[in-house]
Amino acid sequence: ETGVTQTPRHLVMGMTNKKSLKCEQHLGHNAMYWYKQSAKKPLELMFVYSLEERVENNSVPSRFSPECPNSSHLFLHLHTLQPEDSALYLCASSQEPGLNQPQHFGDGTRLSIL
Amino acid sequence: GDSVTQMEGPVTLSEEAFLTINCTYTATGYPSLFWYVQYPGEGLQLLLKATKADDKGSNKGFEATYRKETTSFHLEKGSVQVSDSAVYFCALSDSLSGAGSYQLTFGKGTKLSVIP
Numbered sequence: 001e002t003g004v005t006q007t008p009r010h011l012v013m014g015m016t017n018k019k020s021l022k023c024e025q026h027l028g029h030n031a032m033y034w035y036k037q038s039a040k041k042p043l044e045l046m047f048v049y050s051l052e053e054r055v056e057n058n059s060v061p062s063r064f065s066p067e068c069p070n071s072s073h074l075f076l077h078l079h080t081l082q083p084e085d086s087a088l089y090l091c092a093s094s095q096e097p098g099l100n101q102p103q104h105f106g107d108g109t110r111l112s113i114l
Numbered sequence: 115g116d117s118v119t120q121m122e123g124p125v126t127l128s129e130e131a132f133l134t135i136n137c138t139y140t141a142t143g144y145p146s147l148f149w150y151v152q153y154p155g156e157g158l159q160l161l162l163k164a165t166k167a168d169d170k171g172s173n174k175g176f177e178a179t180y181r182k183e184t185t186s187f188h189l190e191k192g193s194v195q196v197s198d199s200a201v202y203f204c205a206l207s208d209s210l211s212g213a214g215s216y217q218l219t220f221g222k223g224t225k226l227s228v229i230p
Contacts, residue, residue: 042220099145099216105157105158106157107155
């Protein structure tokens with residue numbers, strides 16, 4: 001039990017599909033994150049939510065749309081993706097978005113775009 | 115901007131060998147430093163951390179010391195086991211463009227394979 005659960009674990013979709021990734025944390029944390037992990041590249045931070053408010057720090061294409069309805073749930077809505085979007089998408093949470101706060105990760109969703 | 119540089123992998127060691135994975139960083143402020151480990155098919159797990167210069171983080175036989183003078187946070191273990199085979203990520207936490215939040219900046223990861 002990692003405390004951060006992601007579903008689905010694997011997703012295959014066409015470029016015209018719409019799908020959503022789900023993340024749920026059972027740790028009582030106030031901050032949640034989406035990362036993209038591609039082969040041979042550093043983890044890329046996509047979005048940060050602190051107390052359900054989004055703090056954007058990177059330019060992420062609009063085909064990725066996050067949603068944080070409450071502090072325990074985080075979604076990543078996908079629309080009209082490209083083949084280069086195939087990657088492992090990791091969700092994480094931390095007590096606060098603070099300097100010394102370690103992040104707890106889910107096991108990720110492996111996304112493949114046909 | 116902030117960055118983390120790790121030694122290129124993969125690293126292959128025999129069981130009970132000594133492990134060092136080098137990590138150096140650049141940061142504008144006074145970051146906290148972390149090592150994360152990713153086992154096959156899983157997400158990242160925090161292995162150890164250090165929050166200020168000269169701090170030593172340790173866990174499961176792994177150690178790393180925050181060296182401000184050399185901007186390094188090298189990971190070491192005296193005797194590796196087959197179960198240590200994984201990808202290891204060095205990371206730093208620094209302020210997020212003054213927005214009052216903090217982000218983790220990761221290195222590319224170093225794959226370790228330990229053979230019996």
